[in-house]
Amino acid sequence: MAVQSASRVPAARCFPKNAAPLRPEREFVLYWMIAARRTRSNFALERAVEYARELGKPLFVLEALRCDYRWANARLHRFALDGMAANRAAFAARDVAYLPYVEPERGAGRGLLAALAARAAVVVTDEYPCFFLPAMVAAAAKQLDVRLEAVDSNGLLPLAATSNAFPTAYAFRRFLQKNLRPHLSEFPKVEPLSRVELAPFGGLPTKLRERWPAASDALLNGDAGALARLPIDHAVAPVELRGGADAAARALKNFLDKRLVDYAEKRNDVEASAASGLSPWLHWGHLSTHDVFRALAAREEFDVAQLSTAAHGKREGWWNLPAHVESFLDELVTWRELGHVFCTHVRDYDRYATLPEWARKSLAAHAKDRREHVYSLDELERGATHDPLWNAAQGELSTTGRMHNYLRMLWGKKILEWSPSPEEAFERTIELNNRWALDGRDPNSYSGIAWCLGRFDRPWAPERPIFGCIRYMSSDNTRRKLRVERYVEEFGPRRARAVQRRLI
16 A cells, blocks of 8 residues: 655655654664665655655665675676666765665675664665565565655556556556556656755664675776675676666667667667667666656657547557657566566466466466477577577677567567476476576566566467467578578677586
8 A cells, every 4th residue: 555645756656665653762864775766766765765855864875785695696696786886976076975785795785774774764665566675675675664655656657556466568568558547657766866955864883884784896886806706606606787877868869869769670680780789777766767757758749738548559640659669668668667566466476377368278288299409408408409590699698788679579489498397397498597687587588488478478379388378489581581690699608608518
């Protein structure tokens, strides 16, 4: 249930996580930054600033990085650390106290949140429906003796505006067309710290600072040796792509300037690179969906009044914008937020049992069909299959942390075809994606993986071996539809061998 307040932040985005009171006698307002890891267009930060002003308190921001989350590795840590470095600079420019804490060993951060919350008048954090974050926030809510409030900055539509998950993108699109309009006038402040005077922060006690010191300059600035000392998986190495708000802003501008115009026609073209490529920054919270929409709307001179009044569920025609813009908005808003809503309402979103009943029945009926090729997880991870295109897709994921959107669908379909069972295929796809992808462990990761096995889709004919009624894709068909020769050359055997050597 959303909390009612006089806040500028919409009440539908604010969730009390416990029944503990405000503690106005305490020292500061604490923003526990866990998902919206940015200083721009961040409803949670805006809410924390409101509390700080109302209570006349300093604002203290904690952004922590654990070393014991599943799939913790050097690639993911490096991207997150880039974001922390950018946040440190942004908060310093506004004289806001900020603690970028990175666990040097397993369990070292235990007790930090409680120690800070014991000095806080209120704790604000991010509402996020996926991975270990909901359980972590729920556990903290039980332990803290001060109000813990989570704020939803996930998408254009507040998660609380929905009461259930949706079976298809079409059904969710119709819901958006009926309900999104009023929320397009409820955007977060671009700069919630701009022209804001907050009480000065007097500092933390020496014992607390010594027990939980801020991440070193070396670690935040990209020193390889500092990163190598952390107890995480170093076989998954950092990539060239940098995290942080500045890198995200450059990526957004580059896409809007150079590739958006071709998005509708060439998004699936493997060698055209017309996709947005924004998912890593969106996943890590370095980029806001609201900022993406703002930038797009400004370019197109969009006004809410031009929205169609028809809730027809179609991909085109509702925004009344050019086809390439509507195509991108369908991915950014419909498909992205469909995944967030599903994870919000379906607790076991990452379990095979939550696939549609028709899909599970069809896959079960073909579970014992003969498989011409069956590969181990290790062979898949190394890109050691008979299929050069699939190996190249895995090579791209392993070496860059990303994969072409169209090929990611083919990639998941072939894992189903080459695994001993559909249940194992589901688990393998999650494992490979979440370990290697910068945008893994995300509602959209689980949506895309489950889509390969029927979620958000419909039964397809003709019924096929192994796949049953699940939508079929093949490398041969992909080669006939798309140019892939340069892609296979770039990410094929040579890249795969390099990854293999690193894994041995």
